Amino acid sequence: MSFLEKYLVKHNPSFESLQEFISNYQNTHMLIIFVSCKVFYTGRAKSTLSWGDHLIIRKKDGTLLIHGSNKREPINWQPPGSSLKSKCRRNLILISRRRHPKEEIKIVISKIYFAVAVDCREGKFQILGTENQMVQQVIAKPYLLEEGFTPLKREFQTPYGNIDLLGKDKKGTFVIVEFKRGKAQLSAVSQLKRYVEYLQKKHPVRGILVAPGITKSAEELIKKWGLEFKKWLSKAS
Amino acid sequence: MSFLEKYLVKHNPSFESLQEFISNYQNTHMLIIFVSCKVFYTGRAKSTLSWGDHLIIRKKDGTLLIHGSNKREPINWQPPGSSLKSKCRRNLILISRRRHPKEEIKIVISKIYFAVAVDCREGKFQILGTENQMVQQVIAKPYLLEEGFTPLKREFQTPYGNIDLLGKDKKGTFVIVEFKRGKAQLSAVSQLKRYVEYLQKKHPVRGILVAPGITKSAEELIKKWGLEFKKWLSKAS
DNA sequence: GCCTAGGTCCCGTTC
């Protein structure tokens, strides 16, 4: 591939030709390969994918994705850091391994439709609207939570888990604040309860769950457990 | 594309040519497009991806994936069911929308390296080693949990959440069993505690967490709360 | 390396 080329396509390459292609480009390029194959995964779980057409993507960081004709999720995958080896037998076999945990994917390829190597230089990514930003807003403007609130510690660590935001209310009582960027569910309530149970062994403490909404059961549970829910208005800024 | 062809490649297509390509194939084929673009997402959160080379995958179920040069996760995406429209301006603009929640991705393309439409017929997928199978094993061989255990109800629903497995021990005391396929963490303990708190309002009850391992803090918490941990040996079958 | 918790989580299932 010349210096100026962004990509290189091989149509219907032979097994040997694809092996060479992979070893030439796997460390510098993203590989996109469309094949007829079956796949075996073994590791934390175990799976088989029977013969079919699948799209294989291999990134230079070691990521391996095997996509089918639908769904956002790959059918099989290997995360960054995984190795890739190939063997040529009756079929072409690709094996990707990771160490921790020990996991392996074996792709048995009977037919290669095409393979592309691309030189991919991605842009910079920025995101807004995360939970972290809710916390930052409350730290900057504590009255958004309630009048008289004073933030003390972000990500306060306890043996029961890490508290999003610890503070005190206007009376000086400790307040544990748990933030959720989406509708709060039962698990958010137990999470908050867990922190409260820890701290209340030492001090009187209030627990407040901050979220744009809450499910019915979560709301009933939070009341039953003497905790508070504060609806978060995203335009509060 | 002829009946027998598995795929069709366009090299450096014009904007208009890609628009036609997309409208011809988006309902029947998976599209794989490598471009120089920037991306704007708005919906549950908001993000921007600045100019760079990115791989766009569009599946016929509406899934949209925008991949960069590393990581398993797409930089931006849209799940199945999303629409796709294109506009030709100074740049080529692709817009993908979903209704619930209302979310939009805008891809502004300045250069198209190549586009492929593939006819993808995926194989059948099977997986072993899930939590569900742990539960099935205990239902089939209750003594694997403990001598005298009797399973009563799988996925027993309560206002505090759904219990993996409800049963009775040899003394007739209710037992709530929570299974984890990996190492159990703090959240698993609070989850179990939540169910126990519900049921113990009505009956005496034990809570057992079953997993191949447990973190230090989770183990301390489970003891403190009077719950039990049962180590799961995967070869128990 | 372990552990905690978020995520535009996705996804299946159940009501």
Add this chain to the structure above:
DNA sequence: GAACGGGGCCTAGGC
């Protein structure tokens, strides 16, 4: 549609 919980979750951040 709402909600609950699993996932080979992945990923980031602490220690």
